[in-house]
Amino acid sequence: MNDRITPPAEAPRGPVDSSRVPRYAGPATFARLPRVDEVARTEVAVVGVPFDTGVSYRPGARFGGNAIREASRLLRPYNPAQDASPFALAQVADAGDIAVNPFDIDEAVETVQHEAGRLLDSGARLMTLGGDHTIALPLLRAVAERHGPVALLHFDAHLDTWDTYFGAAYTHGTPFRRAVEEGILDTSALSHVGTRGPLYGKQDLTDDAKMGFGIVTAADVMRRGTDEITDQLRQRIGDRPLYVSVDIDVLDPAHAPGTGTPEAGGLTSRELLEILRGLADCHLVSADLVEVAPAYDHAEITAVAASHTAYELTTLMTRRIAAERDAG
Template identity: 70%
Template sequence: MQEIRVEENGNIGPIDASQIPRYAGLGTYARLPRLDQVTAADIKLVGVPFDSGVSYRPGARFGSTHIRESSRLLRPYNPALNVSPFAVAQVADAGDMAVNPFNINEAIETIQQNALDLTADGASLVTLGGDHTIALPLLRAASERAGAPVAMLHFDAHLDTWDTYFGAEYTHGTPFRRAVEEGILDTEAISHVGTRGPLYGKKDLEDDKRFGFGIVTSSDVYYQGVREIVDKLRDRIGNRPLYISVDIDVLDPAHAPGTGTPEAGGITSRELLEIIRGLRGLNIVGADIVEVSPAYDHAEMTGVAASHVAYDLVSLIADKRANDQRAKDLANEA
């Protein structure tokens, strides 16, 4: 089938939905071109079909494909941010990383190296998981590219700063403890957003505070409101290089049932998107969306939410890159 694509400013965009039905054709993210169909890409989306680090319900290995299928309805213009991300930046789908499902240590090394390879040309990386174990190697790669520890916003129902599960250091509940220990996070600018639910003990919070994390609970979002939360997060981050990690279980199960460890009392998809949009202009150096498990996703709600989160993250990165380039061009003209 011939691919009829939207093209603007020299960038090859998604398949034209006015010419080819949305349900037809290959299921790349937002029906964007594959990486091998463009000469270069400013932003690359990559899947990591890996869930060997989960402690409860499996299935996130199918998350990246599910997010792509759920993204077919996305359109080229983002009115909430007043930007056409696929027109101001070349965005492409880099396919999936092939990682060992039987060896977590090897999988982590593979993900880190693949992330470094994909960003070697200066591209930004948005990753579709996969379970939250994958955040650690992605943070390693982001920190190496930034040449310094990175700030981080972690959207999640859970802290993910536990020490071990069954003696294992690398699981979906331990990545950010390891990241702090490795010195790849800027502990003056790291925060959880949307946490809630029971813990193993008060020590969980004490450890988390010792690591440097700020906590914005789902109740904080409810009582304080999105604008106040955004202001606090922006103050904490400043102009530091920022990595954003989104566990889809930050959403209430009413909005995202398709995940491995659901918790009642979460934020809404509207609140999550509005907080992310409030980060406009910040120096986002990478992002991931993880823990989408399609087997539990009634009516595709979780996949749709995750696809929109990825869309707004891509929009923020594309907008920032375009504005930085315009500023550079004006400086050169002067």
């Protein structure tokens, strides 16, 4: 297990001071935070995985991580929605990118699992910037090696529990079926959020339910509201170790045009952020944010939404770290 929190040797180093260095100047680390090699200890590592070989439609998510980093230049150190200064609560640092083979999916999956495990072994929780959704499987493997089977909240327009595409077992549409088969998910605490759109057949829903997933559709969020949905999710999760996986196409194309498989009728960015904020005090151990494809992004709408999504998830993690430290 990797939950022991020791007091930091020194106060966390935060972002570059934007009153001294303009936001558009300097390296584009996430939120203008230090790199991992510039701090003694990293408690939340923001790491990119520039990989999109597993996509079934539009490519380009290999460039998503750096687009999110560029958009994150506008983030500020105090988060009023969560009443927290996340970068003062724990040391957050940018771990750069995991370089993976773009021509061999199996090798790429192994590399992501190994490198994610190395970061987790250092004591960090991961905020991973994809890349396509294929990377969720090796990330979950690495997290489960340290926490056991984890609860999962999966924000996505799609189920991503299909079996194969063109005979390939590892794609952006299959990671959570593989994860259930491998026993690395707590099947009593699995939920999709924001699903919508046509399926291949009703059997897709039947198979998904057999794996243990509950479904909160985008229409459910619209009709019932974010507070009720969040309460439902929290009850399902409890205090189990939680992994959150966000495909940016959970948002409506009006809010996230820069993605590979857009579907009409999605969440607003406000709804997504409000649901995430409602997960405060949950045992969030790591998260990913995937499928940002900047080639299709108009005026960086998608990258901005993604940067704020990563910011809220990072805030949740640092708040949890601080609470565990205070509890001894």
